[in-house]
Amino acid sequence: MHPSDPFLIRSCFSLYLLSALLHLGELLLPNLRLRRTALGMLLLGFALQTLLLGWRWGLAGFLPVTNLFGTLFFFSWSLAAVHLYFDLRYRLPAAAPFTLPLLLLLLGAALPLDPALPSLIPALDTPLFTLHIVFSFLGYALFTMAFALGVLYLVQRRRASPRLPDLADIRRLNEEAILLGFSLFTLCMVSGSLWAYVAWGYYFSWNIKGVWSFLVWLFYAGMCHAKFIRRWQGTGYALLSIAGFGVVLFTYLGIGLLLESNHPLE
Amino acid sequence: MPLRIWNTLCSLKLAVVLASAATAVIMGGSLLMPGRPGLFGAMDRQLLGEWFSGPAAMRLGETWWVYLAAVLILGLGVNALCCFLDWLAHLRQRWRKTGEYLIHLGFVLVLAAYAWGSVSGFRGEEIKVRAGETVALPGMPGHYLRLEGFEPRVGAGGRPLDMINRLVLLQGERELRRETVRINHPLTWKGVSVLAASFGEEATGFRFLAGGAKEIDLGPGSELTLEGGGRLRVLAFHPDVVVRPDGRVVPGGPDLRNPAFALELTTDKETWRGWYLLRQGLPPRLSSAGLQLRPLEPVGRTYSLLSVNLDPGASMALAGGLLLGAGSILALFSYYAKRSRRDRPELD
Numbered sequence: 320m321h322p323s324d325p326f327l328i329r330s331c332f333s334l335y336l337l338s339a340l341l342h343l344g345e346l347l348l349p350n351l352r353l354r355r356t357a358l359g360m361l362l363l364g365f366a367l368q369t370l371l372l373g374w375r376w377g378l379a380g381f382l383p384v385t386n387l388f389g390t391l392f393f394f395s396w397s398l399a400a401v402h403l404y405f406d407l408r409y410r411l412p413a414a415a416p417f418t419l420p421l422l423l424l425l426l427g428a429a430l431p432l433d434p435a436l437p438s439l440i441p442a443l444d445t446p447l448f449t450l451h452i453v454f455s456f457l458g459y460a461l462f463t464m465a466f467a468l469g470v471l472y473l474v475q476r477r478r479a480s481p482r483l484p485d486l487a488d489i490r491r492l493n494e495e496a497i498l499l500g501f502s503l504f505t506l507c508m509v510s511g512s513l514w515a516y517v518a519w520g521y522y523f524s525w526n527i528k529g530v531w532s533f534l535v536w537l538f539y540a541g542m543c544h545a546k547f548i549r550r551w552q553g554t555g556y557a558l559l560s561i562a563g564f565g566v567v568l569f570t571y572l573g574i575g576l577l578l579e580s581n582h583p584l585e
Numbered sequence: 586m587p588l589r590i591w592n593t594l595c596s597l598k599l600a601v602v603l604a605s606a607a608t609a610v611i612m613g614g615s616l617l618m619p620g621r622p623g624l625f626g627a628m629d630r631q632l633l634g635e636w637f638s639g640p641a642a643m644r645l646g647e648t649w650w651v652y653l654a655a656v657l658i659l660g661l662g663v664n665a666l667c668c669f670l671d672w673l674a675h676l677r678q679r680w681r682k683t684g685e686y687l688i689h690l691g692f693v694l695v696l697a698a699y700a701w702g703s704v705s706g707f708r709g710e711e712i713k714v715r716a717g718e719t720v721a722l723p724g725m726p727g728h729y730l731r732l733e734g735f736e737p738r739v740g741a742g743g744r745p746l747d748m749i750n751r752l753v754l755l756q757g758e759r760e761l762r763r764e765t766v767r768i769n770h771p772l773t774w775k776g777v778s779v780l781a782a783s784f785g786e787e788a789t790g791f792r793f794l795a796g797g798a799k800e801i802d803l804g805p806g807s808e809l810t811l812e813g814g815g816r817l818r819v820l821a822f823h824p825d826v827v828v829r830p831d832g833r834v835v836p837g838g839p840d841l842r843n844p845a846f847a848l849e850l851t852t853d854k855e856t857w858r859g860w861y862l863l864r865q866g867l868p869p870r871l872s873s874a875g876l877q878l879r880p881l882e883p884v885g886r887t888y889s890l891l892s893v894n895l896d897p898g899a900s901m902a903l904a905g906g907l908l909l910g911a912g913s914i915l916a917l918f919s920y921y922a923k924r925s926r927r928d929r930p931e932l933d
């Protein structure tokens with residue numbers, strides 16, 4: 320048995336998939352048992368993924384997020400953690416149809432990639448790297464949650480369904496996701512800047528990934544304020560959450576796929 | 586009137602406008618960056634101020650957005666500072682927002698530090714230093730770096746793993762700092778950072794197969810007694826020389842291209858001096874003296890390449906970064922306590 324065993328990773332994916340399908344089913348045919356099973360599957364998938372992550376971390380001796388498989392695996396784990404946090408704290412299964420497909424996309428995209436543990440290149444051998452990565456993906460996961468809540472807000476505004484949470488509640492949760500995400504992303508920027516300083520002698524690099532990470536930070540800093548302006552509350556805020564997720568996706572994936580950058584994780 | 590100006594400077598709406606405008610400008614402009622690596626890549630190799638007045642000024646058509654973004658972000662900095670001061674003035678009623686306002690102060694400090702470091706100091710001065718040498722620190726008169734020991738670590742397949750530099754920073758004779766500099770561990774002192782950038786090997790001589798199948802290493806100062814009674818001394822070794830049209834031999838670059846020895850042969854009757862260009866074979870005078878040499882491989886020593894930066898704003902930026910971090914953690918944990926109080930500004 321090895322934590323990179325494709326069977327274990329696929330089992331994790333299958334549990335999430337099952338949970339997503341059950342959540343969808345529960346949305347169409349409300350049923351408490353269905354809902355509990357869906358949550359149970361999600362918890363089981365998350366427990367398995369946490370185990371695999373910890374196991375991989377222990378075997379490698381460092382958080383293995385130095386290649387695309389590693390980051391997709393960790394991003395999907397962070398998203399599952401954030402979704403569970405909101406779901407368990409606020410009873411929010413209605414967000415699942417929006418967060419779980421994204422989780423499945425992230426983990427699904429990792430499935431065809433090589434899960435073997437990479438060796439650590441010396442430049443990444445610092446705790447600042449671990450902090451930078453952990454905060455960045457937790458931040459991204461909260462921005463993804465905000466995206467899901469933004470979509471949920473727009474759906475609820477059109478449908479006014481009694482089975483979905485109140486608009487005011489969705490708005491409040493969205494603001495919470497943005498503030499928590501922004502705080503964690505600030506920690507990601509601070510640890511990244513410290514790392515850049517010890518690695519390069521300067522704390523901000525004008526490489527495209529660095530610039531876009533600053534943009535993500537600035538965008539969500541703007542959102543932390545926009546919620547105080549009445550005109551931007553509600554629909555405007557939901558749309559901003561959706562647009563912000565586009566910026567996140569471009570920074571995380573788009574730059575690596577479309578452009579060239581000298582960021583150490585490219 | 587002054588109150589109106591102050592209120593505008595403290596305005597949250599202005600913050601949203603500036604942040605959105607800066608985001609939009611950088612978003613659009615940054616897409617030009619990957620296509621012009623020469624122009625935008627230089628932003629990391631020199632101070633932003635130098636880049637603004639040098640390469641960027643010559644290609645304003647492609648770089649105007651960076652100037653505009655700088656103005657917008659500086660405006661945001663002033664705006665955030667005013668908000669912070671305004672909060673400070675109402676601390677009694679608004680102390681619960683300490684985390685949030687530490688974030689604002691941290692941002693202002695980092696921005697001011699970045700602006701400071703963009704107009705003074707220097708970036709990426711490379712120095713080549715060998716173990717045992719003391720070299721002058723660029724841009725810091727009277728300061729020196731002594732490399733007490735250097736050990737490159739190379740992994741399987743020749744992959745460079747680390748560069749262990751035992752460095753001492755000196756002011757005149759006085760020791761200021763002693764540090765083992767390696768990847769991710771620079772020597773820092775008052776805004777100066779010295780980093781292990783790279784290392785290389787330089788040829789200091791050559792290994793030969795001499796008569797009797799004996800291997801010998803020759804380098805500056807080596808001496809050899811010839812069977813015929815003469816004495817050969819190596820005056821100098823150059824990894825590369827250039828032969829001028831008039832026959833004069835002059836040293837070339839540091840890379841091993843056309844290696845040559847300046848030699849001196851002393852016999853009872855005469856002293857001969859001349860060049861031995863390895864690619865051309867032994868000069869006839871040396872062969873006739875009974876010398877047999879077949880070049881095998883260069884012998885050399887490693888040197889360390891250090892990169893030196895000076896950023897006078899570095900400590901201020903660190904203070905700002907720590908405030909940003911502390912503010913974020915505080916804002917994160919105090920969020921739930923405050924949520925129930927609903928004390929938030931609400932603007933039309």
Ligand code: HEM
Binds near residue numbers: 501540597662663
């Ligand atoms: C990039 C710069 C900035 C960052 C990173 C930043 C960050 C933040 C954060 C994280 C919050 C907390 C939001 C919340 O309570 O949910 C906040 C609130 C606030 N910010 Fe900023 N901000 C910045 C610039 C500004 C500027 C320029 C102003 C000037 C008007 C400003 C004024 C405020 C105000 C008034 C609040 C509300 C505080 C309260 O709830 O009483 N911010 N900011």
